[in-house]
Each structure stands twice: as C-alpha cells, then as structure tokens.
Amino acid sequence: xxxxxxxxxxxxxxxxxxxxxxxxxxxxxxxxxxxxxxxxxxxxxxxxxxxxxxxxxxxxxxxxxxxxxxxxxxxxxxxxxxxxxxxxxxxxxxxxxxxxxxxxxxxxxxxxx
Amino acid sequence: xxxxxxxxxxxxxxxxxxxxxxxxxxxxxxxxxxxxxxxxxxxxxxxxxxxxxxxxxxxxxxxxxxxxxxxxxxxxxxxxxxxxxxxxxxxxxxxxxxxxxxxxxxxxxxxxxx
Numbered sequence: 744x745x746x747x748x749x750x751x752x753x754x755x756x757x758x759x760x761x762x763x764x765x766x767x768x769x770x771x772x773x774x775x776x777x778x779x780x781x782x783x784x785x786x787x788x789x790x791x792x793x794x795x796x797x798x799x800x801x802x803x804x805x806x807x808x809x810x811x812x813x814x815x816x817x818x819x820x821x822x823x824x825x826x827x828x829x830x831x832x833x834x835x836x837x838x839x840x841x842x843x844x845x846x847x848x849x850x851x852x853x854x855x856x
Numbered sequence: 857x858x859x860x861x862x863x864x865x866x867x868x869x870x871x872x873x874x875x876x877x878x879x880x881x882x883x884x885x886x887x888x889x890x891x892x893x894x895x896x897x898x899x900x901x902x903x904x905x906x907x908x909x910x911x912x913x914x915x916x917x918x919x920x921x922x923x924x925x926x927x928x929x930x931x932x933x934x935x936x937x938x939x940x941x942x943x944x945x946x947x948x949x950x951x952x953x954x955x956x957x958x959x960x961x962x963x964x965x966x967x968x969x970x
Contacts, residue, residue, distance in 0.1 A: 751899075775958075777958050777959075781900075784947070785964070786949050786961040786962065786963055786964045787900070787949075787951075787961050788961070789958050789959075789960070792958060828899075830899075830900070832958075832959070834953070834958075834959075843888075843905055844888075844890055844902075844905075844951070844953060844959050845902070846892075846899065846900050846902065847899075848899040849899045849900075
C-alpha cells in the first residue's frame with residue numbers, strides 16, 4: 744500500500760460546481776497534513792493545512808479523519824482558475840527525530856465553462 | 857509564507873558533466889530539506905531527505921553516488937548531479953521544513969542534459 748494515495752483524476756467539472764478530493768495515508772503516527780496546489784511547470788504552493796477540527800478558507804474546506812486515516816479537500820463554487828493539480832501531503836516523523844514529508848501523486852482538476 | 861530560494865532556475869549541461877543546484881531557506885531555519893524530481897506530466901517523486909548535520913536518506917532506486925546531497929547548515933542544501941546523462945533531464949525541486957511546519961518549495965530547476 745502506498746504511504747499516501749490520491750485519485751489522479753482528472754476531475755472535469757463545470758464552473759460553479761462543488762468538487763471534493765480524498766486522500767488516504769498509511770502511517771497512523773503521521774503528525775500533520777497539508778494540501779498543496781501545483782500549476783503546470785511550477786513549484787507546489789501551500790493551499791492549506793489540515794486540522795482535526797477541520798478548517799475553512801473561503802471556498803476551500805479541509806478535514807482530517809484520523810480514525811479512518813484520510814483527509815479531504817472540498818472546493819465550492821469552483822472557478823476556472825482553480826484548475827490545477829492538488830497534492831495531499833503527510834508529515835511523519837522518522838527515526839532520529841527528523842521530518843519526512845510524503846506527497847500523494849496529486850489529483851488533477853479541470854474546471855470548464 | 858517563508859521563502860525558499862533555489863538556484864539556478866534553468867541549466868543546460870553536456871553529458872558527463874556535473875551540475876550543482878542550491879536551495880536556501882531565506883527567513884527560517886530548515887531542519888529538514890527534501891529534494892524531488894518531476895518528469896513531464898508526472899507527480900513529484902521524492903529523491904532524498906536530509907536533516908541538517910546528518911547524511912541524507914535516499915529513496916529506493918535513487919543512486920546516492922550520482923545525486924550528492926549536502927546539508928551543511930540550517931539554511932542551505934545542495935544537490936549535485938554527477939556525470940549527468942540525458943535521462944537525468946528533469947525538473948528538480950527542493951523544499952525546506954521545520955518541525956511540524958508545512959514545507960516551502962523552491963522555484964525548481966529545469967535541467968537539460970545534451
């Protein structure tokens with residue numbers, strides 16, 4: 744089983760639609776969780792951190808379910824500019840106290856007119 | 857957010873030569889730096905993780921003698937691609953993180969080996 748799994752998509756949705764992505768992780772000791780956005784040929788940029796209580800930032804809502812070991816990202820009223828690849832990232836500790844960030848393969852979103 | 861500077865952004869080199877890529881965290885101390893490679897239309901693939909002052913941990917299938925990583929300080933890590941070949945042509949990205957924080961990415965380096 745992969746450490747972090749995402750559906751690669753693509754998800755093709757009309758403008759204004761609501762779309763949700765899920766991501767599962769295998770290491771129950773993982774410490775923190777993030778969603779990143781990556782545009783074509785650019786570096787990933789942090790979209791939002793994910794907390795157990797869930798967090799919302801405008802049209803974006805992220806949630807963490809530790810019991811089931813998954814995180815989700817909900818995008819409401821999607822815009823053309825939301826078209827990108829969304830990466831799920833899990834931060835777990837490694838032996839010696841360092842961090843290990845593990846990325847999912849990304850979910851591609853295409854928002855269409 | 858924090859700033860991570862990666863240099864150079866583009867490099868073209870001849871087959872058999874070595875290329876060094878620098879990654880600097882400009883406004884925070886990065887206890888851990890990560891190096892990724894991304895081929896066209898593929899996802900980021902972690903190459904190695906390096907914690908300041910210790911040897912890098914390489915992912916399976918990544919040759920540590922070919923991809924030399926140095927993380928001598930809390931603000932600088934370097935990746936040297938030795939004896940580069942055309943199949944090493946890719947987009948290399950570094951990221952820097954502190955404990956329990958999100959990672960911040962450099963702008964990436966597009967390497968073309970001719």
